[in-house]
Amino acid sequence: MSEVEKQYIALVVDDSIESLSFLTTALEAEGVTVLLARSGEAALSIAGKIVPDIILMDAVMPGLDGFETCTRLKAMSSVAQVPVIFMTGLTETEHIVHALDVGGVDYLTKPINLDELRARIRVHLANARRAQSARVALDAAGRHLMALSSGGVTLWATPQAGKLLERTMPGMDAAAFIAAQVRPWLDARAGANSIAGDSLMLEPGNGARIQLMCLGMIGADEYLFRLLTPGDENQDGILRRQFGLTQRESEVLLWIARGKSNRDIGDILGLSPRTVNKHLEQVYSKLGVENRASAAIRATHVLQSSLED
Numbered sequence: 001m002s003e004v005e006k007q008y009i010a011l012v013v014d015d016s017i018e019s020l021s022f023l024t025t026a027l028e029a030e031g032v033t034v035l036l037a038r039s040g041e042a043a044l045s046i047a048g049k050i051v052p053d054i055i056l057m058d059a060v061m062p063g064l065d066g067f068e069t070c071t072r073l074k075a076m077s078s079v080a081q082v083p084v085i086f087m088t089g090l091t092e093t094e095h096i097v098h099a100l101d102v103g104g105v106d107y108l109t110k111p112i113n114l115d116e117l118r119a120r121i122r123v124h125l126a127n128a129r130r131a132q133s134a135r136v137a138l139d140a141a142g143r144h145l146m147a148l149s150s151g152g153v154t155l156w157a158t159p160q161a162g163k164l165l166e167r168t169m170p171g172m173d174a175a176a177f178i179a180a181q182v183r184p185w186l187d188a189r190a191g192a193n194s195i196a197g198d199s200l201m202l203e204p205g206n207g208a209r210i211q212l213m214c215l216g217m218i219g220a221d222e223y224l225f226r227l228l229t230p231g232d233e234n235q236d237g238i239l240r241r242q243f244g245l246t247q248r249e250s251e252v253l254l255w256i257a258r259g260k261s262n263r264d265i266g267d268i269l270g271l272s273p274r275t276v277n278k279h280l281e282q283v284y285s286k287l288g289v290e291n292r293a294s295a296a297i298r299a300t301h302v303l304q305s306s307l308e309d
Contacts, residue, residue: 008053008125011035013043013069014087015061019110023056026114040064044072047079053128054121059088059099067102074103080155083124087112130267144227147218150186152179161227168208168229177204182212186223195223197247215251218270235303242302243286252279256292257299 010032012023017038024034035052037043041064043055055073059066066086073079085106086099096107105127106120144164146157154175157165165174181202189195196216203209211228218224240250248269255265262276271279280292289295 009033009035009050010121011037011043011046011052011055013037013040013055013061013066014058015039016058019058019087023112026117030118040066040069040072043069044076047073047076047082051078052082054125055082055084056117057084057086057104059086059090059095067098070099070102070104081128083128085117085120085124145215145224146227147222147224148178148182148186149221150183150190150223152182152186154178155222164210164227164229168210169204169206172204178202178212215247216270224270238303239299243283245283245286249279249283249286252276253283253287253295253299256280256283257296257303259296 010027012020012027012034014020014023015038020036020038024036027034035046035050037046040061043057044064047055055070057066057070061069064072066088070084070086073082073084083105084103085108086104087108087110088095088099089110091109099107105124108117108120144158144161146161147155149155165178169177181200185200186195189198194216195214197214199211199213201209201211209229213226213228215224215226236247236250236254239245239253240247243250243253245253248271251269252265255268260268262273262280265271266273266276269276280295283295284290287295287298289298
């Protein structure tokens with residue numbers, strides 16, 4: 001591992017002293033800070049005080065098992081995005097599926113192969129960091145965005161989205177209200193090739209209205225939504241109308257205008273670099289330009305003009 005990759009905290013959850021000792025020795029030799037928990041209850045307590053970068057979870061433990069522990073950890077907003085790798089002697093498909101269903105990102109069978117464990121940790125740490133960078137970028141852009149599961153559960157939201165919900169749903173459990181509305185809406189669209197661009201109008205009953213526009217899936221069981229209120233004029237909407245772009249093309253162009261690289265745009269919008277490139281080809285054609293610099297200049301000019309009108 002590189003020096004940068006070594007600087008992370010791992011929470012190891014296992015009721016076996018031998019397993020804890022083995023993993024602690026191996027990880028600390030790599031420069032990793034290791035937190036130890038011999039039960040699910042202890043893991044929840046530790047995670048409530050110190051947020052680890054990755055969690056290695058034994059599936060079979062007395063009392064609170066690894067599956068239930070993972071479920072409870074994922075319900076904690078501060079820990080929800082931390083990758084959980086399950087470690088267990090269980091090898092049946094149903095156990096693997098269960099581990100993924102409760103929020104695990106990977107599954108290793110015991111005895112643990114350290115080279116394989118290190119490799120998987122590197123991959124999941126990198127994925128988690130890219131996802132976090134995307135969320136930071138969205139926050140910094142001041143966007144009213146939130147991610148929901150297929151069950152309507154709020155996975156995360158930008159601060160701007162949280163403030164908007166507080167203003168429009170004062171005294172209400174906004175998360176519960178949104179879940180109750182979004183769950184059947186997504187169920188009705190199960191199996192659709194894409195629901196990007198589809199929208200749902202929320203009416204909390206106090207005269208307020210919020211439109212949830214789906215921007216598509218950005219992860220496993222993670223849907224990204226933009227929140228709009230009546231009269232909102234979002235910037236990519238301006239670009240979409242001005243240049244005759246699709247929803248995705250306008251999103252890509254907006255981030256180009258903000259100086260983001262193709263890789264950053266892919267992370268933010270949940271697209272592969274190849275897909276971003278394909279959208280850019282269409283954007284260049286519709287704008288009549290040949291490169292990203294020219295596209296950014298045209299987009300910026302249109303957006304500035306809209307502010308002056």
